[in-house]
Amino acid sequence: MPDILIIDDEKAIRKTLSEILSYEGYSLTEAADGEEGLTQFKAKKFDVVLCDIKMPKLDGIEFLQKAGEINPDVPIIMISGHGNIETAVEAVKKGAYDYISKPPDLNRLLITIRNAMDKSNLVTETKVLKRKVSRVQEMIGDSEPIQKIKETIEKVAPTEARILVTGENGVGKELVARWVHEKSNRSNGPLVEVNCAAIPTELIESELFGHEKGSFTSAIKQRIGKFEQANGGTLFLDEIGDMSLSAQAKVLRALQEGKITRVGADKDISVDVRVIAATNKDLLKEVEDKNFRLDLYHRLGVILIHVPSLNNRKQDIPLLVAQFLGDICADYGVAKKGIDEDALKLLQEYDWTGNIRELRNVVERLVILSGKTISADDVRNYVMPK
Numbered sequence: 427m428p429d430i431l432i433i434d435d436e437k438a439i440r441k442t443l444s445e446i447l448s449y450e451g452y453s454l455t456e457a458a459d460g461e462e463g464l465t466q467f468k469a470k471k472f473d474v475v476l477c478d479i480k481m482p483k484l485d486g487i488e489f490l491q492k493a494g495e496i497n498p499d500v501p502i503i504m505i506s507g508h509g510n511i512e513t514a515v516e517a518v519k520k521g522a523y524d525y526i527s528k529p530p531d532l533n534r535l536l537i538t539i540r541n542a543m544d545k546s547n548l549v550t551e552t553k554v555l556k557r558k559v560s561r562v563q564e565m566i567g568d569s570e571p572i573q574k575i576k577e578t579i580e581k582v583a584p585t586e587a588r589i590l591v592t593g594e595n596g597v598g599k600e601l602v603a604r605w606v607h608e609k610s611n612r613s614n615g616p617l618v619e620v621n622c623a624a625i626p627t628e629l630i631e632s633e634l635f636g637h638e639k640g641s642f643t644s645a646i647k648q649r650i651g652k653f654e655q656a657n658g659g660t661l662f663l664d665e666i667g668d669m670s671l672s673a674q675a676k677v678l679r680a681l682q683e684g685k686i687t688r689v690g691a692d693k694d695i696s697v698d699v700r701v702i703a704a705t706n707k708d709l710l711k712e713v714e715d716k717n718f719r720l721d722l723y724h725r726l727g728v729i730l731i732h733v734p735s736l737n738n739r740k741q742d743i744p745l746l747v748a749q750f751l752g753d754i755c756a757d758y759g760v761a762k763k764g765i766d767e768d769a770l771k772l773l774q775e776y777d778w779t780g781n782i783r784e785l786r787n788v789v790e791r792l793v794i795l796s797g798k799t800i801s802a803d804d805v806r807n808y809v810m811p812k
């Protein structure tokens with residue numbers, strides 16, 4: 427049964443609308459002002475909201491803005507009184523689905539609600555489709571290490587084992603983490619990613635565990651951390667070797683006890699998260715240098731997956747180039763370009779210190795600058811040997 431929220435300070439209007447709509451098979455919730463409406467809106471996902479414009483506490487326009495921040499996909503139909511048609515039009519400009527006038531015309535009311543629900547279903551379907559289309563990039567390569575990595579992923583993904591992925595920048599460590607999540611029993615839950623190297627040391631704890639309002643100078647609002655966001659899913663801690671020792675201690679506790687504490691809070695929160703960590707550093711050397719905790723290393727690295735550099739699996743280059751050529755030409759909306767054998771050979775001779783990320787950039791450059799078929803001369807002209 428579709429759920430409709432009616433927000434109006436006039437009891438008579440709420441009553442009339444409720445009667446008509448419940449007769450039509452909708453389930454109704456009523457609120458007497460914008461604030462109450464917002465509380466209801468937060469508590470449950472409605473299919474449609476009918477909202478008066480002039481109300482005490484929070485008026486219709488303010489409700490529209492706040493509701494849009496919480497869930498922009500729920501259609502809101504404004505109910506306008508005599509004197510505020512202009513405001514209703516303004517509301518539509520600001521994102522309301524439509525408006526109806528008081529007293530409501532029965533047919534127009536029902537049609538508007540039906541249309542609003544159709545539109546909202548379409549929005550949801552489009553989102554689902556988009557998600558399906560943007561599925562995880564396939565892991566290309568038939569070299570022995572890549573085959574072994576794929577086998578390991580198949581085996582360990584359905585378990586709850588923590589995984590430490592190692593390898594240079596741009597080799598595909600994140601892709602490994604994505605596939606583990608995708609093939610795990612948590613694939614319907616979130617995959618949340620944190621790049622530990624990109625966050626200043628003093629902020630990493632609040633980023634991971636969240637904070638309470640006022641717990642430090644810039645904590646103006648309460649904030650949910652990445653561990654909580656990843657609840658029921660997977661947390662990918664990238665560049666874990668760059669994490670401060672004090673954050674390491676807290677991550678260790680989260681892993682040992684399945685509990686976290688927001689910065690500035692005194693209450694524990696239980697979290698159900700599978701952690702996959704990645705690093706381009708030699709963590710055991712970091713342990714030796716006292717930059718990384720040995721106990722955390724053991725907790726994280728139940729399964730170790732090393733992704734070798736592209737220079738150590740150059741036989742994967744032709745397959746990767748073919749894949750990237752297809753993807754990039756499709757992105758640019760041009761017919762798929764080909765590549766000469768000699769050009770491919772030259773690419774295999776290069777030193778790929780930037781790994782797969784660099785290879786993709788080079789293919790993109792070649793697609794832009796070359797003719798229909800990429801030649802060895804194109805490679806010589808546009809790809810500088812190092």
Ligand SMILES: Nc1ncnc2c1ncn2[C@@H]1O[C@H](COP(=O)(O)OP(=O)(O)OP(=O)(O)O)[C@@H](O)[C@H]1O
Nearest residue numbers: 563564565566594595596597598599600601782783
């Ligand atoms: N085997 C592969 N097949 C196809 N694309 C790949 C493969 N490995 C990596 N890529 C692509 O190369 C790019 C870099 O990969 P990714 O971000 O996973 O590397 P990374 O090791 O996590 O890098 P960093 O350490 O810099 O974060 C991504 O666009 C990824 O989709």
